[in-house]
Amino acid sequence: MDFADVALFRSIVAAGSLSAAARQMGTTPMLVSRRLAALEAELGARLFHRTTRSLSLTPEGEAFLPHAGALIAARDSAFESVSSAGSGLSGLLKVTAPNVIGHAVIVPVVADLIADNPALRVDLVLSDDRTDIAALGLDVAVRVAPMKPSDLIATRLADNPYVVCASPAYIARFGEPATLSDLVSHPCIKLHAMETWPFVRGGEPEQIRIAGPLSASTVDAVRAACVAGVGVAMMTYWDVYRQLERGELKRVALADAEPVELGIWAVFLIRAHMPIRVRAFIDALRKRLLAGAAA
Incomplete structure (x- = not known):
């Protein structure tokens, strides 16, 4: 053939x-x-x-x-x-990832790989849409989600829990919600793709409908509005870890519920005969995520 x-x-x-x-x-x-x-x-x-x-x-x-x-x-x-x-590594590595984690984590990882491996080329597709990696001929997709059974193979790279957060200025002005019932009375910033906010209460999943003065189509916009004090927001840890580290946002802990845990996954078609460059990318990404989580 x-x-x-x-x-x-x-x-x-x-x-x-x-x-x-x-x-x-x-x-x-x-x-x-x-x-x-x-x-x-x-x-x-x-x-x-x-x-x-x-x-x-x-x-x-x-x-x-x-x-x-x-x-x-x-x-x-x-x-x-x-x-x-x-x-060193060579050939073309084709990767897709969500926008925020792509800019914050994936780009630095591939930049280091390219610097250490001059014969390596990377084609990076950043999109919040779910892409068909088989149809597009991609080597690996980085996804933030609970994984479901499929024809694909996935390996978990790191935890990525949802985080309820608000700016210090917002908390000073409006106070900090302490329970789920408190949360729904606060102005919340809604991401278009999240009709409800997922929690676990008493060991059972629970979806909470929130309302507020602003909804937006991108995580970047929700994060910027949250930093500006518009309201409370729910995003994943890796969407806001820098803002949490700098004190621009504060994690809101609820007494009666916890946000749902997600994972960051590397998804690919086959494990056997995986090109060396793909294995090297996955290993480098896992190392960076674990280092960031421990920081």
Whole structure:
């Protein structure tokens, strides 16, 4: 099987059309179509439903997609095992992560890796949307969430609990909520993606509806408003750890409930044949997160 054709298949999935994949690769749609047809003939299965207006994976294409990623990863790992010994990391590392933790943690990690490994290249996609790492051909996704069963493999890197917080100026003016019932009477800053705030009370999960003068679409905006004293906010620890360290925000502890615990996870398609650069990135990220949590 031609690895270039397998990589082409993944490129078509990520690009969404033959013509878009051809433009990205600097070739013609006709050549892309011929190579795809050759791969389908070798597999004995049609990988895409194709019309003049749309392109979508067949069930066979859906099934082959993770295996295509595994084949490419195994090829890269094989090359690295004989070409990178003693010369550092090399090749292209493709990572996606949420915006806030991406800027605060991921960028410094990849900057250090690049400084120590001149042959390494990194493609970093920062987005708060859940991305399809198989379709986009990504090596690893960093996610802040409780993980659910899936076809992906995940390794927990660090704890990342929700934190209820407010600025010292806000607390001096309005006081500090002591219980859940106190909290709902305070002006709260709402993140659009969080319709309710998750707590655990008496060992049972409980969702609290909050209200306040401001709602915002990004964590950055919620954090800035909280620092400015607009109200109480709930964000994850790694969204606000710098502000907590500097005293710009204060953690609010409730007597009758605790915010839900989340984790920071590295998510990838396969564990076997993982490229050395991916393992090095995950190890470096875990080390930085653990060092930050201990600080």
